[in-house]
Amino acid sequence: MTENKLNILVLGSGGREHALCWKIAQSPLTAKLFCAPGNGGTQNVAENIALDADDHGAVIDFCRTEDIALVVIGPEAPLVAGLSDALAGAGIAALGPNQEAAQLEGSKGYTKDLCAEANIPTAAYGRFDNAEAAHSYLDQQSAPIVVKADGLAAGKGVIIAETLAQAHAAIDDIFGGAFGAAGAELVIEEFLTGEEASFFVLCDGENAVPMATAQDHKRVGDGDTGPNTGGMGAYSPASIMTPTLTEQSMQEIILPTLKAMAARGAPYRGVLFAGLMLTPNGPSLIEYNCRFGDPECQVLMQRLASDIVPALQAAATGSLADINLDWHDDVAMTVVMAANNYPGAYEKGTVIKQLDSVDTDDTMVFHAGTAQAENGDMTAIGGRVLNITAKGKTVAQARAKAYIGIEKIDWPGGFCRQDIGWREIQREEDIGRGA
Ligand code: AMP
Numbered sequence: 196m197t198e199n200k201l202n203i204l205v206l207g208s209g210g211r212e213h214a215l216c217w218k219i220a221q222s223p224l225t226a227k228l229f230c231a232p233g234n235g236g237t238q239n240v241a242e243n244i245a246l247d248a249d250d251h252g253a254v255i256d257f258c259r260t261e262d263i264a265l266v267v268i269g270p271e272a273p274l275v276a277g278l279s280d281a282l283a284g285a286g287i288a289a290l291g292p293n294q295e296a297a298q299l300e301g302s303k304g305y306t307k308d309l310c311a312e313a314n315i316p317t318a319a320y321g322r323f324d325n326a327e328a329a330h331s332y333l334d335q336q337s338a339p340i341v342v343k344a345d346g347l348a349a350g351k352g353v354i355i356a357e358t359l360a361q362a363h364a365a366i367d368d369i370f371g372g373a374f375g376a377a378g379a380e381l382v383i384e385e386f387l388t389g390e391e392a393s394f395f396v397l398c399d400g401e402n403a404v405p406m407a408t409a410q411d412h413k414r415v416g417d418g419d420t421g422p423n424t425g426g427m428g429a430y431s432p433a434s435i436m437t438p439t440l441t442e443q444s445m446q447e448i449i450l451p452t453l454k455a456m457a458a459r460g461a462p463y464r465g466v467l468f469a470g471l472m473l474t475p476n477g478p479s480l481i482e483y484n485c486r487f488g489d490p491e492c493q494v495l496m497q498r499l500a501s502d503i504v505p506a507l508q509a510a511a512t513g514s515l516a517d518i519n520l521d522w523h524d525d526v527a528m529t530v531v532m533a534a535n536n537y538p539g540a541y542e543k544g545t546v547i548k549q550l551d552s553v554d555t556d557d558t559m560v561f562h563a564g565t566a567q568a569e570n571g572d573m574t575a576i577g578g579r580v581l582n583i584t585a586k587g588k589t590v591a592q593a594r595a596k597a598y599i600g601i602e603k604i605d606w607p608g609g610f611c612r613q614d615i616g617w618r619e620i621q622r623e624e625d626i627g628r629g630a
């Protein structure tokens with residue numbers, strides 16, 4: 196059956212891309228797997244190559260030379276920059292939405308307007324391109340209230356204002372250039388209360404296959420304190436997303452979004468990652484991302500029982516209708532180890548030892564900001580560096596295994612949160628489950 200095998204290219208260099216490569220490499224459909232630029236972990240399951248995702252011509256040339264049948268685009272920036280469109284133009288299948296559909300992540304105002312048009316539950320809002328109108332809208336509102344830069348701001352463009360004075364200051368900061376071009380517009384929205392959950396759905400423009408739920412820990416410190424990060428750990432599934440809430444999210448949020456995007460002439464193809472607030476009135480959309488989460492992808496890949504390649508290919512080519520995905524019953528948890536002082540300035544080049552001692556049947560390490568030095572040492576070259584990922588019958592079990600793995604790693608240059616999964620573990624204790 197060699198004629199059915201595919202050469203695949205994964206773009207990105209995070210823990211998400213290591214997890215994707217690890218899963219794709221296990222598929223009997225995978226012939227050759229490349230990762231660009233990849234990291235110190237992807238090199239063990241794929242061939243790392245130096246390709247700049249901003250250089251669309253170079254990506255297309257590489258795909259032609261290596262006969263790539265599927266490109267999996269990991270991060271949002273190349274999607275918002277139109278890489279999917281360029282690949283489609285060259286006749287190369289790619290997982291990830293085109294430039295307009297990626298506006299679901301690239302512009303908060305775009306998503307809010309779409310929700311208003313399609314009657315999708317989300318916080319009430321106003322969208323502004325000048326400070327004067329934003330300030331006078333705010334004068335009619337009450338605190339707490341949320342002010343968001345419209346564009347991609349590396350997770351930093353959201354200000355939860357406890358007072359109207361803070362919100363007025365946030366408007367001036369955003370229009371004053373604090374977030375660069377991402378702040379050319381802003382959204383002011385109602386503050387929602389409830390617990391958050393992430394919901395991942397694979398879409399082909401028309402059909403949607405629900406994948407799984409997860410919860411992330413965005414703050415750097417234990418007890419969800421300190422500055423925001425890209426995510427310090429995650430687990431899946433999020434039990435708070437019951438089957439009823441999942442179905443309600445599909446019917447009220449995801450499917451109407453796909454319909455509205457198709458009606459706009461921008462059918463959504465790729466992974467749709469919905470950040471939901473589970474309010475007393477049901478799930479409400481906080482935001483969309485147009486890709487897998489990082490580190491959520493790591494736990495999803497560990498739980499996915501089915502071959503991922505047919506599903507990714509079907510999403511990229513508009514044929515998801517016959518695809519079903521099976522998931523292991525086990526829960527999975529990943530704990531991020533980051534360079535000391537992340538998300539502030541951190542040292543690069545510190546040496547990580549004893550990584551090979553972590554792997555067991557249900558514990559493994561996905562690399563993020565690592566690179567192998569010429570002398571063979573594994574070194575840290577980024578903020579988030581390692582994802583220690585474990586499976587268990589309960590979140591408490593998975594967590595115990597993940598932290599046993601962390602104990603074995605010899606890396607004085609790094610740290611992790613000690614309490615990943617605390618909400619879920621509290622829930623497990625409340626119902627008498629747990630370790
Ligand atoms: P985002 O960068 O859009 O993911 O927002 C960052 C975080 O801000 C979210 O994960 C929520 O915790 C919080 N947030 C965003 N919008 C709202 C809202 N309307 N109400 C309450 N919290 C929000």
Ligand code: GLY
Nearest residue numbers: 425426488489490
């Ligand atoms: N972990 C959150 C994200 O990937 O956006």
